Amino acid sequence: MTTTDLAPASQDAPGSADGRPPVLELAGVTLRRAGKEILHGIDLRVEAGEHWAVLGPNGAGKSTVLSLCGANQHPTTGTVHVLGHRLGRIELQALRRMIGHVDPRHRVASPLTVEQVVLTGLTGSADLPRRWEPTPDQAEHARELIASVGMGDRAGLRWPTLSQGERGRALIARALVGRPQLLLLDEPTTGLDLAARERFLTALDGVVAEQPTTSTLLVTHHLEELPSTTSHAALLRDGAIVAAGPVDEVLTSAGVSEAFAHPIRVERTHGRWHASGA
Template identity: 55%
Template sequence: MIDSPASTAPVLRVDAVDLVRDGNHILHDVSLTVRPGEHWALLGPNGAGKSTLLGLLGALTHPTRGTVEVLGHQLGRVDLRQLRSYVGHVDPRHGLRTPLKVRDVVLTGLTNTIELVPRRHPTPEQVALADRLIDLLGLAERRAARWPTLSQGERGRALIARALMPSPRLLLLDEPATGLDVAGREQLIERVDTLQQTHPELSSVLVTHHLEELPPGTTHAMLLRDGRCLASGPVADVLTSDQVSKCFDHRMRLTRSDGRWSVRAHRPPVP
């Protein structure tokens, strides 16, 4: 049985973590602490180790060295399968094979399964919760739509609603805007921002390599390069032109307007 830790305790604590696979160092001496109500972004180029770190945070794997605590429980001393049910993990590569309706996809979040569990029937209260989350994620008119007919953006929002069904204290988003057009991306960001405002107790970690995909409510960021942390802390301290340029090995200029970031290549003045 997993007891919920005190609400003031860190939601995540990563201390001096290394992760080695087949002799290759994927993560080097990474540390991170996420507290209740904080919304973190993990940023870096392809191959930086972002999704690998997110897998540790979601209790999907163990570190080679160092310690990882998720919701107050140290990996290696807790049943990972049970712990995962308390973490909302959103992966756009959702392996659903049957044409479930949106509401049924959301209800699979109760059992943390891809498909509906046979002979298991949700309560009226659980169905009502699913409908509220569907409405919150802007899918009210698509409630009865089947999975194959959804756009990539609609699928992403449905998976967020699914992840919220067990009322987790932690939401992990692995490149949720992958494959979306501009309209789909903006709809997704708007709904994630609304979620952060309506669920003040929720913490989140979002993986991306595009700063334009960060919701305005992002509070903290970590820059990763080659499996190492280059900078970590409040967004105003971390997301600077100099540090992002170093992370991506290209001179860039960052601007922020109405809470959203944009990036342009730095162009020296013409003599």
């Protein structure tokens, strides 16, 4: 395989105040599937270095929004710009190589080892292309990431034999291996034990510190799983955004209660969030 580098961001990419295109811009996005509109007029703008939490009840459309941001599907109407490129005008796989995506729907078809699965993050594919080899730097970075998610002694294990939590850890390393400018995390701590969850949050804080322009979007059902570096939040309900903006303005008891149609008390202590029934 030849690695196709992306052309410079398209001329029609919307600009920000400093002239750089936003990392993500969704404008008037609707999406229809199986005769049903599942997203209605989504507007969302994410700048470099912002860290977004995406929250909402089951079926609100969180994963669907992330799949658009991850160049996995096109909107039915409206526009999606990712890293300055408009979906529909760019080869999706080339774009995917610049995005780290922890996707619970990710399928590993062949019995790859943990190390091989992590390396597929560099090729943006489900399998390792024939004749493709990582550079020594890439291989070393993959090994470091595998160790950082606590899988250093399991790098040679094959995918079908892994537990759910081990797969989750491998997919986090896979998402980080390309040092992406955009990191999409769809319930990344599902199946992780308590220590692995905290290790993941520490690893994410490390990425944020090492790569200050990387932006993240994290979907979770549990406010306790939000990293303390979260800067913004979007609340979804029934395929629409009910609130989006700086995290302390959006993750309030009133905002979260409205999104979930249920009274919820939200508290923030030592930088982390907690939710309980009001």
